[in-house]
Amino acid sequence: MNFRAFYLLLALALGACSSAPIQESNTPQPIVNQADDSATEARYAQNLNTLLDQVSQAQEIPLQTLENGFLDxxxxxxxxxxxxxxxxAFKKNWLVYRKRFIEPVRLKAGKAFWDENRAFLSQVEQESGVPAEIIVAIIGIETIYGRQTGNxxxxxxxxxxAFSYPDTPNKPAREQLFKDQLQELILMCWTEAGGKLPAKNNIQGLNPARFNACLNQxxxxxxxxxxxxxxxxxxxNFAVDGDGDGRIDLKQSPKDAIASVGNFMKKHGWQAGMPVSFPVQENAISAAKQLADGEPQLKxxxxxxxxxxxxxxSQGDLQRGGVEPQSKALIVDLPYPDKDGVDQAQxxxxLNNFLTIVQYNRSYFYAQSVAEFAEALGYKNQSVVPAALVNEVPMKGATSKSSPEKLKAKKSSTKKKPKVN
Incomplete structure (x- = not known):
């Protein structure tokens, strides 16, 4: 599937998340449950029961327990x-997208969230290598720190x-993806409620009320x-217990959320101390345009x-910091129509860390917004390896003499600790 073709199917990005629509009110929204027509509901019920039966057999969970959880x-x-x-006819608009997320309300909330969790953010940054500003930016863009978690x-x-996806060319693949997520939900809720996997038809220790509450969240x-x-x-796979209370609660525990974001980014290849992205020089737009193919690959x-x-x-201390001259990058194009409706792009x-953010939400718009939100919070988008510790490397024919591993060893030998922003 071509990445560009589904660029704006952002809300279904299932690497980690799906950004919720912006809501004006901070008041918790009522849960929305609209029933479909009877024929659709009948097909839906049949398919759902089949999946529950499959999960029951595979994990040896009592079928009655699963059916009770999905009765309504x-x-x-x-x-x-x-x-x-x-x-x-829809035109993607980077400027509108950016304005939606990098705006005063979120930035103010981000600074408050950072102040409230500064010590723990610093701890997670040290453990994961992911800057506090990046973690704060992700949570801010996703939900404004819990204000918009969905209804x-x-x-x-x-x-x-899983069983009633709209008729689109990729319907079979999307339905299978959501079937998998539905099974993951059942297993997640089973273990959260105290059950074990496989269950072996034994629900001792299971809290049925907690199991159903998890399904209904x-x-x-x-x-x-x-x-x-x-x-x-x-x-x-990636959420962790940040506050040490013995359970993972991404809805009420900021520490669990912070630690989980840091762990996700680390496990998906975040390179500590490395930059995210840089604007293309104005006099090289034509050259960049020829290299922008929409494929999320470092080339x-x-x-x-x-x-x-x-x-x-000079951008991010390139070639004088921890970024190797032969390290790979990609060209990112962010389209928008100008005031006359003519297609333009920034x-x-x-770099590698840009694609790590893309793994969180498969959108170039999203990844660049996270980077710029973080910079607005003070993130220094550059290598943290001090230039004084790095020999000047040639523009051509560069080797791996300045690899991050060797630089790290060199840095340790001097007992200097660079500032991490």
Whole structure:
């Protein structure tokens, strides 16, 4: 599947999350459950029962327990509209997207969240290598620190998209994806409620009320949960207990959310102390445009982009910090229509950490917004390796003499600790 073709299907990004729509009110929203027509509900119920039976057999969970948990499950017709791709006439608009997320309300809330959790953010930064500003930016863009976590029951969302996805070219793949997430939800809730896997038909220690509450918790319209908007599979694989209370609560525990975001980014390849992205030089837009293909792959050496004038060595201490000249990057194009409706674009060079953010939410718009939100909070988008410790490297024919590993060893030998912003 071509990445660019589904660029704006952002809300279904299932690496970790799905950003919820902006709501004006901070008042908790009522859970929305609209029943579908009887024929659709009948097909839905049959397919759901089949999946519950499969999970019961595979994990040896009593079928009756699963059926009780889904007795009141319903399809949500509005969900199918929300996940439809934009019409052919729709024009992607980076400027509008950026304005939506990098704005005073979120930034003010971000600074307050940082102040409230400064010590723990510093701890997670040291453990994961992910800057506090990046973690704060992600949670701010996702939910404004818990203000917008969604107003749909998660079991209804995932079962609707698993068994009643709208007619689109990728319907089979999307339905299978949400079937997988629905199974992950069941297993997540089972273990959260004290059950063991496989259950071996023994529910001793299980708290049925907690199991049902987990299935009924609110989520976004794509099934993402809590402050960081993790999908069930991401909760099971990457969420951690940050506050040490013995359970993971991404809805009420900021420490759990912070630690989980840091762990997700670390496990997906975040390079500590490395930059995220840089704007393309104005006089090299044409050269950058030729290299922008929309594919999320690191293809071009930093040294090559410097030679083409797309980057400057001074950006982020390139070639004088921890970024190797032969390390790879990609060209990111962020389109928007100008005031006359003519297609334009801003161009950036994305490094490895840019694609790590893309793993959180598969959108270039999203990744660049996180980077700029973090910079607005004070993030220094550059290598933290002191230039004084690095020998000048040539523009061409560079080797790995300044690799991050060797620089780290060199740095340790001097007993100097660079500032991490």
């Amino acid at each position: 499950a319903k399809t949500i017709p509005s969900i199918r509209k929300l996940v439809l791709p934009p019409s052919g 749909f029951r998660v079991k209804d969302v995932l079962s609707t998209l 609110n989520s976004s319209y794509a099934g993402a949960i809590g402050l960081p908007q993790f999908m069930p599979s991401s909760i099971r 071009y050496a930093v040294a090559e982009l410097i030679e083409k004038g797309i980057l400057l060595p 161009y950036f060079v994305g």
